[in-house]
Amino acid sequence: MKILVAVKRVIDYNVQIRVKEDNTGVVTDNVKMSTNPPDDNAIEEAVKIKEAGKATEVVAVSIGEEKAQETVRKALAVGADRGILVKTEGIIEPLAVSKLLQKIVEKEKPDLVFMGKQAIDDDCNQTGQMLSALLNWPQATFASKIEIKDGKLEVTREIDEGLETIEINVPAIVTCDLRLNEPRYASLPNIMKAKKKPIEQLNASDLGVDITPRIEQVKVEEPPKRKAGIKVSSVAELVQKLKNEAKVI
């Protein structure tokens, strides 16, 4: 079985986001970039399945600017076998990403495609579902547990009401929750080894997909700030304030 894992390069989750003064976006120059956190869970799961002898190859793919190569390289350092980088410039919407991934899937013919359930930059939560629609494959979104059973997967999904379990036939798409596993750190020897693993580079135009944005980003602004609160010195004062000032209890 072959697993394709899609990984996205995003601003690191610890970085305090700053909006550009001209309101065209957020500041990305000299800002720490990392792999989108749930994409790390997707890679980890694929590598674990391979280590358990249930997959033969793990291929990491990223779509983005040249520097997204670092994100692919990190996936190689934690156990992916080879990488693919589809180079694009500017804003690329989930619909375009899923169309590019569809082309990669047609070429690579994986049995499973894993990715994070949501990217923490645009917070869209679309790509996995869109890819499965384009391929007409089953989808298991928000996965917190995956069991492989004889050409099928049993997946536990985190939903608003609690947990849901579904069974899907392979080939399939799984989008991963942060609770799916504990991603490993790359060891120094593995980082060195990853430098020798191949990364195939393509341009989006090579794949014959129109990736022109359909959504115009009119402006990006700072959210309204909350007015500063106060510190209370005791529980009694807190309860008094909630009762008589805020009038919420």
Added chain:
Amino acid sequence: MSVLLIAEHNNKELKPFTLNASTAASQIDTDVHAVIIGHNCDEAAKALSELPLIKKVIQVEAAHYENFVAENFAPVIVKLAENYSHIISSANTFGKNLMPRIAAALDTSQISDIIKVIAPDTFLRPIYAGNAFATVKSKDAKKCVTIRPTSFDPCESSGGSAPIEKADPGEEFAKTKFIKREEVKSDRPELGTARVVVSGGRGMQSGDNFKLITSLADKLNAAIGASRAAVDAGYISNDHQVGQTGKVVVPDLYIAVGISGAIQHLAGMKESKVIVAINKDGEAPIFSVADYGLEADLFEAVPQFLEELNKLNTIQK
């Protein structure tokens, strides 16, 4: 053209966020139709027809719709979509799972999780865990939009009498099988719509200590929330998680206990009307959004909080 709202329900009743999504849909165009897909869902369809904002209900019934599998739902909506300019659903796990499957089939670039309708093609949505707000304008002929339920008021739930039309079901998608749903049943208010939310974080130190949160929530008739750290540590189940990848809540009162306030948690609660933080670390970022901060050991402060509440003659419900 009209707007098509995808109703969320459990085959018996409408889910409350359907009312919020109806409000959002009506702000795009007043001619709102709603589709309800399910199995033996007549009661829920009737409830939908009674929402005054809904002008027509389309009911689609089949056994394979009983468990809301997106692969079964999407083709039904794609077929109906030709008569509509917009397809709308809530940006909760129901809508997040379903809408992109519809959008891709319609070759539409979806707009997720809007918090405001600026114009029928222009919307406001938070990005980067709510640390920036983007105004976005769709150039697609047909628009697929998910709405953040807590950013729109629920509509009236009675007084309407929209006609209910039946539409033919589609085929079953045989490659996906529903097995089971484990819902956490509780008599408490729902987290997404509660007036008061009491949340615990890593500072609770154990699942057992969450009893303190439970007692406080009992006293205030509150829903129980949690930070991701608390859920990851197994103190409480995933359906309580508040934050960027969990639920977004906007209660009148949010009490954060032993929560440091990572930006991912703030994304889920910082629009609350009044925020209280109890934390022994005076530098914790949660204090930057708190209206009332109490720097104290929660294991002393929460029992005192209960005592003080007991002294009050009345507590709002």
